[in-house]
Amino acid sequence: MDLTYTEEEEAFRAKLREWLGQVLPTLPPKPDPNDWPGRRTYDMGWQRRLYEAGYAGLHWPVDAGGQGATPTQHLIFLEETERAGAPYVGANFVGLLHAGPTIAAEGTAQQKQQWLPPILRGDEVWCQGFSEPDAGSDLAALRTKAVRDGDEYVITGFKIWTSHAEVADWCELLVRTEPSAPKHRGISWLAMPMDAPGVTIRPLRTLAGSTEFAEMFLDEVRVPVANRVGEENDGWRVTMVTLSFERGTAFVGEVVACRRTLTALAGEARKNGRWDDPALRRKLALLSAEFAALWRLTQWNVSESEATGGVPGIGGSVFKLRYSHARQELYDTAAEVLGAGALDLDHEWVLDRLSSLSYTIAAGTSQIQQNIIAERILGLPKGR
């Protein structure tokens, strides 16, 4: 067990820090949170800078246009960019964390050539068309159908929770290609251009008031068969590759940020006098222990995937379960620190508190995570 970084890893960190120190002051001002075209330009501008500096697709394999960095280097990258206050992945989230890795793992050489470089360069935005009104936790129950017509699929259906749909160029879409097959075996994965006729987007307003998600109506949208990644009806397996990426290192930067928020909460409580409450101090201390352990668990998971060469496994589900609850606890405690100030939407902690409510739902609810842990890790029998 070794928590010290190698000379090579430290050199990587030093070079990255130096670059961040140079590039961050040159960034344009952050756009208004509700200005989606502005946010796209800003996020993609950051991706372009990463690309030019050789940090785009850091952990992607070299044959997919990535840098082939080790999981530890990727961890350092996420830690350092967060510490330096660099922009988040933003609109490029689906491209870099879902669609891109799926194409890299399952796509043909031609598909990789067509779609991966524009993601890495920050030229094209992807969104995700997975969930449907009647297919949430039971994603495989999805009903959006794709009927083959020559060398095209004709797609009709209704998707929901499509993130960044308003500004996306492409959608990674799950469709039913074989209605009579068992539900997991009749699904295909398609890349759909968002400007195709028949695609209608309606912004979905979340309880936080924001519109990063949308509903997407598909009315006889034509997509070339050549846009299918993986075999027809093998889309469920293809998708699972993507989802395990999501549970891997997606929250590294956020854990670093949460630990900083805890320190800020202590500082605020000292200022406004609530620090005198021993119950509050105890809560903050327990959160401090929890987030410190989540960081160690991340390092453990990264080292494990470095040793096995595999995608994040057991630790990913455990991390997701504990982190999502810890984050909600953190912002509930922030509200205690703020008192009446917790009702003021202009305070960033209040918005973060609202958005934290999605963490135990998105990317597999806590209940589904517990089923996964119980059945796949502990080997308990499947049931209802």
Place this chain on the structure above:
Amino acid sequence: MHFQLTDDQRALQQGMRELLAGRFDRDALRAAVERPGTLDRALWRELGEAGFFALRLPEDDGGVGLGAPEAVLLFEEAGRALLPGPLIATHLAAGVVKGAADGSVVVTQADGPLIEWYEAADAVAGEEITDGATVPVRSVDPLTPLHRLHEPAAAGDPLVGLFTAAEQLGSAARTTEMAVQYAGEREQFGAAIGSFQAVKHLCAQMLARTELARAAVYAAAVTGDLADIASAKLLADEAAVRCARDCLQVHGGMGFTWEADVHLHLKRAWVRKERWVSQGALTELLAELLVEVG
């Protein structure tokens, strides 16, 4: 960075698990419960021969020359097996109290207001305890005899906290396994109770608690940092107590019997939770550090 067990560490862990499976199986555990206050001296010497106590002593001094991470793995195994005795005090006394290193002498040490195994031990490390300074306690844990001190001792070495956390981790992992095994075997309503989500989710939370505590305990062993040890102790205490409670719940009525082993884990976890620094003082320590960092 490589935050995983090395092959040598795995072998050490496996070796101790096998030694304890052979020398301290369930029958031995239940026999120990029936003769409270008595230590198996032959087993103590075998532990000594296996390097349990001399593990961190330099090789030049007759020790094994390993460090806190390796010691943590051994204490984790001891916690899994519910191995009785003042293991940590004797381990820390190796090289200080003659005979501690090879297991020929049993050493205990006062810890705050309590001292474990006072009558059975051959020696007391640290401050001398005078006649009349202690009063026996009717211990809640049948496998940990306790005395109360009229004058509480100073808070011990942080290694007491670290190794206690490791024992708690081992216990949490074991009660998780016990719950999963029972949930897979016990049938009600015509199905294994482990197929019901209400039971499944208890088990999943047990694993999550244990694995998070594992990351904290192992990291604290590597860094030796006081804040890391404090965090690890809090998480491991919570994991051991909570997992034992959930394991008891999964066992239903059986869990409330003397015959089931669950209560032995819960009671020992309660004893270990009181060791080193109180929970309140640990949280105050971490709270103060948050302010200092800010």
